Amino acid sequence: MQIAKSRDDLLGSSDLRVDCRSIRRRVAAALYASGGGHYGGSLSVVEILAVLCRDFVFTRERGDDTRDKLILSKGHAAIALYATLAQLGRLEPSLLLRYGTLQSGLEGHPDMLLTRDIDFSTGSLGQGLSVGIGMALALRASARRVWVVLGDGECQEGQVWEAAILAARHGLTNLTAIVDANGSQDFGFAQNPDLPQSPLPEIPSIWSAFGWHVAEVDGHDVNALHGALSAAKSNLSKPSVVVANTRKGAGVELFERMPTEFHCTRLTSDQHRRVMKELA
């Protein structure tokens, strides 16, 4: 595989917002080609992954042996990570259209044994933050950091909070969690309007109560994300979490309007054409 050699090669554009548009197109094309998939959670996390990958994890300055670690704990958004890697020139773009097919090297959920640049296998929700703690403990004496991307629905898993307690106890300042707070989950609670509808109400105050340093940003604003992730690096006493408020299915009006319907689905050819036109 041809690997990009310089920052200019790494990006199709100097403007990350343009790249995010391209990543969204790659995601939509790949999901349609594979017969459907997680549109909502893959499109909400695009800016988060683009900023993380370009500016923090796969930077030109550091090679594979010294770079930061990235865990996509919400593994169902795998195609967004693959598309980001393709955008950065780290993965052959044509492979994306074989996503989830036999021996394509791009499993439905990230697989560290099969795909380069995948630092840990995920898919069973709630486990990535604990894995990140292990990595952060192992890399504590180095300059390397660990970034873990979670979903807000994923934060319903008890293991996330086991990890939150443990990371705070150990004061792991080299560990940062990013919550893609897209406000929706698979089936959700709409059948009972009397219940709170958010996957995890009061996200920032909960993390804060668990002893984490919390920042809240617009998860589609690449500059705000970059600022919050940079600030997390200078936090010297606690693990940090960036709560990135996003829109499920961001970039496609139909998805944003009906987040539950487009959490994981297949599109008609008509719908797909309209989606690609909207993302053009």
Next chain:
Amino acid sequence: MEKLGHVCGERIAEIAESRNEIWVLDGDLADSDGAEIFARRHRDRFVNAGIAEQAMVSVAAGLAACGLRPWVFSFSAFLCCRAYDQIRVCVSQTHLPVVLIGSHAGGLSNKNGKSHTILNDIALMATLPHVEVWAPADRDDAVFCIDQIDAARRAAYVRLPREPLPSIGGAAAKIRWLGKPCRLAIVSAGLSTHWAMAAAALLRDRGIEISVLHFCQIWPVDAAHVADLLSEVEQAFVLEDHYAAGGQASILLSLGLPLKIVSLAWPSDWSGQSGKPLDVLKLFQLDPAGIANRISAALGSSLFSALTPQLL
């Protein structure tokens, strides 16, 4: 008489003296499961994960993904069941060399009772790809087992009983005869090897020639090696501190060996209960006399039964 958890903890602490990549994690039971020795000697490489087995196993996998060698201690019931999905996803599916040391495995939980009892851990762990299953029976076995796993750099589960155990004698090996191979065998592992040795002695007193084939490593098995070891055996009684389903008898049956295999195990409808070890064993005829009687009875009736595998 030694608790094998402590022997394992001590051995790992010894290995770690010259090996900085060795870490130990524990689910807040270090004073009972054997991790305590490591915690005292290598506090910088010891993590009390707290009462949080799921996070503990995934943290260990994160350490292993960075090239370290984590050993994870807890009671078997909590380690295997509470963290099963984490073992499946973070350990088995990643091929990372995370080793799980499960103490208090099997039916003899003493006062703890059913909540602390696990009788299907071999079934759970032997059905996870790339995870070895070991059951040492004494100090030498435990040290051998730790050294073998360490050298192999693979994921493994070590099942240990709560009870302190005496030596079974001889030199440790993955599988070995305790006594001379003969037509009748009791196949066992870990704690049940001690029951098997006592029962075999009683049977020999009754004039029945029978020897014990002890498995220190339960899974995976080298089928050809096991077939060779059992080449003289016509009937094997698989005595296990586990349910019959998914345990050693199941594994042996799956090898399709030309011998009759009879399982002596905990009843499938029993979940464990509080009680002194011998009292609990007697309740299910798994005390030495009970085992000897069951084997005598089976041999008496075997004249009339076909040479087909069966689970009693």
